[in-house]
Amino acid sequence: MSTISAEAGGARQPGGDTGAASAASGGATEGGPVVRAASTPGRAWAATAGRHAVMVVLSLASVFPIYWMYAGSVRRPADILSQNPLPWPLSLRNYSHVLDTLDVPVLLFNTLVIAAGSTVGQLLVCLLAAYAFGVWDFRGKNILFLLFVAAWLVPLQVTMISNYLVLNKLGLLNTLAGVVVPSLCSTAAILAVLMLRQHMQAFPRELLDAARIDGRGSWTTLWTVVVPNIRPVLASLGILLFITAWNEYFWPALVLQRANSVIQLGIRGYLTQEGSDWGAIMAASGLACLPIFALYVVLQRQVIDAFVRSGLR
Amino acid sequence: MFVELAAPATLLADEGRAAVQAARPSLARRLLAATPPYLYLLPALACLVLWTYKPLVEAVQLSFYDWNLLPTSPMTYVGLDKYRQVFTQPSLRNAAVNTVVYVVLLLPFSVVLPTVIALVTRRLGGRSRDVYRALVFTPILVAPVAAATVWRWLLDPTGLSNQVLGAFGLAPHNWLREESTALLAILAITAWSMCGFAMLIVSAGLTGISGDYAEAAAIDGANGWQILRWVTLPLLRTTLLFLVLTTVLLSGQWSFPLLDTLTQGGPADSSTNVYYLLWELGFRNFDSGLASAAGIVFFVVFGLIAAVLVKLADRFSFHDN
Numbered sequence: 001m002s003t004i005s006a007e008a009g010g011a012r013q014p015g016g017d018t019g020a021a022s023a024a025s026g027g028a029t030e031g032g033p034v035v036r037a038a039s040t041p042g043r044a045w046a047a048t049a050g051r052h053a054v055m056v057v058l059s060l061a062s063v064f065p066i067y068w069m070y071a072g073s074v075r076r077p078a079d080i081l082s083q084n085p086l087p088w089p090l091s092l093r094n095y096s097h098v099l100d101t102l103d104v105p106v107l108l109f110n111t112l113v114i115a116a117g118s119t120v121g122q123l124l125v126c127l128l129a130a131y132a133f134g135v136w137d138f139r140g141k142n143i144l145f146l147l148f149v150a151a152w153l154v155p156l157q158v159t160m161i162s163n164y165l166v167l168n169k170l171g172l173l174n175t176l177a178g179v180v181v182p183s184l185c186s187t188a189a190i191l192a193v194l195m196l197r198q199h200m201q202a203f204p205r206e207l208l209d210a211a212r213i214d215g216r217g218s219w220t221t222l223w224t225v226v227v228p229n230i231r232p233v234l235a236s237l238g239i240l241l242f243i244t245a246w247n248e249y250f251w252p253a254l255v256l257q258r259a260n261s262v263i264q265l266g267i268r269g270y271l272t273q274e275g276s277d278w279g280a281i282m283a284a285s286g287l288a289c290l291p292i293f294a295l296y297v298v299l300q301r302q303v304i305d306a307f308v309r310s311g312l313r
Numbered sequence: 314m315f316v317e318l319a320a321p322a323t324l325l326a327d328e329g330r331a332a333v334q335a336a337r338p339s340l341a342r343r344l345l346a347a348t349p350p351y352l353y354l355l356p357a358l359a360c361l362v363l364w365t366y367k368p369l370v371e372a373v374q375l376s377f378y379d380w381n382l383l384p385t386s387p388m389t390y391v392g393l394d395k396y397r398q399v400f401t402q403p404s405l406r407n408a409a410v411n412t413v414v415y416v417v418l419l420l421p422f423s424v425v426l427p428t429v430i431a432l433v434t435r436r437l438g439g440r441s442r443d444v445y446r447a448l449v450f451t452p453i454l455v456a457p458v459a460a461a462t463v464w465r466w467l468l469d470p471t472g473l474s475n476q477v478l479g480a481f482g483l484a485p486h487n488w489l490r491e492e493s494t495a496l497l498a499i500l501a502i503t504a505w506s507m508c509g510f511a512m513l514i515v516s517a518g519l520t521g522i523s524g525d526y527a528e529a530a531a532i533d534g535a536n537g538w539q540i541l542r543w544v545t546l547p548l549l550r551t552t553l554l555f556l557v558l559t560t561v562l563l564s565g566q567w568s569f570p571l572l573d574t575l576t577q578g579g580p581a582d583s584s585t586n587v588y589y590l591l592w593e594l595g596f597r598n599f600d601s602g603l604a605s606a607a608g609i610v611f612f613v614v615f616g617l618i619a620a621v622l623v624k625l626a627d628r629f630s631f632h633d634n
Contacts (some may be wrong), residue, residue: 012586048437050433051433051434051436051437052437052441054430054433054434055430055434055437055441055445056445057450058430058445058449058508058512059444059445059448059449059509060508061505061508062448062449062450062452062505062508062509063448063451065450065452065463065464065467065505066452066455066463068463068466068467068473069459069462069463072466074607081471081476083473083476089473124356125356125357125360126357128353128354128356128357129353129354129356129358130626131353132349132350132351132353132354133354135350136349136350138351139347141350144354144358147358147361147366148357148361150519151361151365151366153612153615153616154365154366154369154563154564155562155566155588155591155608155611155612155615155620156566156614157504157587157588157591157592157595157604157608158364158368158369158372158591158605158608158609158611158612159364159368159369159372159376160368160591160592160595160596161368161371161372161375161382161595161601161604161605162367162371162372162375163368164596165382166363166368181364182364183358184356184357184364185357185364185365186362187563189357189360193357204612218349232483243454246339246456247454247455247456247457249456249457249458249569249570249573250566250569250570250592251571253570254596264456264457264458264590265458266461267458267459267462268458268573268574269527271462271465272572275320276469276471278466278469281462281466282462282463284462285456285458285459285462285463286459288456288458288459289455289456289459290455292454292455292456293451293454294449296454300447302448303454304446304447304450304513307450307453307510307513308513308514308516308517
């Protein structure tokens with residue numbers, strides 16, 4: 001056992017951390033071969049300044065609406081139409097108003113339950129499927145794999161009526177479970193299978209063979225050899241699935257059909273109800289995004305890597 | 314490696330011991346040895362069949378019936394009537410045209426601009442690059458309804474956009490309530506949330522390209538533009554294909570929460586698209602037949618577009634490995 005995990009610790013690098021490693025070394029590998037147009041130091045400097053300018057503009061455009069949301073939420077209600085980019089004096093009155101008029105804790109809790117439930121369920125289902133696709137050869141593998149990829153093409157709006165009727169029959173309409181269960185094969189889950197499959201394919205065969213010779217069954221091998229070694233991948237995938245589930249709108253809106261269920265539906269109802277009390281609406285929206293932004297601040301690198309890597313294939 | 318039939322890698326350890334005892338495994342045992350991959354696939358496969366493929370088949374069935382989704386009311390067989398409606402109803406044609414306009418106008422922001430920016434800034438390194446990455450990524454994290462409310466405020470007659478217009482002496486414009494600009498406003502919001510993210514995807518694709526190809530081309534005398542056109546872009550094609558495909562297939566989905574929160578497809582259906590219309594047909598008009606028929610037609614059309622795009626990407630391929 002100890003030899004296996006020691007070896008696996010070393011073997012983790014190529015499979016697990018490629019994203020971070022290549023991102024870190026990216027600047028170096030890209031620099032060399034491309035022919036540089038700049039012939040003088042002055043032009044090279046101008047080119048660099050131009051690149052920074054492009055990125056600064058894009059960054060500002062990306063962040064500004066988010067900044068404006070939080071800036072608006074901490075203005076005094078009387079200052080809400082102020083164009084001053086710095087909200088001053090600060091006031092939390094919008095937040096206290098929202099907490100009085102909208103049941104934010106319950107909305108956030110429901111959203112959390114749905115997001116966590118989908119994430120755990122999707123990870124489990126996808127892990128098993130990826131294990132089958134990545135490690136085994138079996139009859140019908142290609143056709144079954146095609147079945148997974150092709151499901152990506154089926155829009156929710158084509159399957160929604162039947163699924164709605166099934167949930168109705170099962171008594172799951174208006175329940176959190178009714179949101180979670182169909183999400184187990186969402187497009188995000190399919191991407192997760194494809195991603196995990198690649199890591200399973202890259203998993204060192206010697207470790208699997210060693211486990212088999214040790215007399216371990218495939219189930220034990222999965223949990224004692226494979227999972228501990230792809231833990232970083234599972235973690236970043238989990239973050240990705242969690243954020244996707246947190247921001248999911250269509251299916252919760254259809255299944256829950258009431259404003260006091262998840263945070264996005266709550267805000268949507270609040271928007272119609274409060275009309276143009278923009279300060280309060282910004283505070284509610286800001287609260288809806290806060291958990292994800294908190295996650296992002298803590299795990300910024302993993303979040304970006306997970307998303308970008310999932311988009312690669 | 315757990316190859317089928319090659320080893321008695323059964324689920325249970327004692328099963329394996331039994332296999333060793335029997336010199337030649339019986340047929341039943343060999344079947345048992347072949348089952349693990351299918352068992353591992355079972356949960357995911359069951360979900361796919363239950364929530365994607367069975368409903369797809371049922372949608373085909375529903376498209377031949379007139380039914381209002383109430384279990385108590387009868388389903389009447391109407392043959393191809395609903396399909397005829399799909400091709401003759403102006404609202405469906407309008408939604409289809411809007412979807413095309415929407416996808417075509419979004420492509421510059423979800424593919425072209427991100428690619429250009431990624432190429433231009435690929436040699437930025439160090440800490441500033443990390444900061445930019447962190448910042449341009451944030452819009453994709455914002456919950457769609459929250460994004461909708463912020464933009465609604467920004468685009469409101471009293472909001473910042475119109476205050477800026479006012480500063481230049483221009484009359485305020487109600488972007489989301491005017492037929493001429495509602496679709497563009499929704500488009501701008503989607504473009505905002507996609508652009509930086511798409512740029513990161515292209516950057517990641519560029520990082521994965523070995524510099525040897527460009528170097529070889531440079532030694533052969535290729536200039537910067539030729540290297541870009543004949544080496545870099547062909548090597549990027551998987552990434553670009555992915556971006557084009559997701560834009561075509563999913564842009565309607567991304568805009569759904571925005572439409573539902575901001576315009577409800579209006580004013581006068583000017584901002585609606587096929588996905589929003591399908592939802593309205595099913596759950597506003599309760600016309601399950603028409604919703605299903607239209608859904609099947611759009612599914613087939615999108616499937617064909619995807620197939621053509623994949624074929625095109627193959628034509629431009631350049632076998633690097």
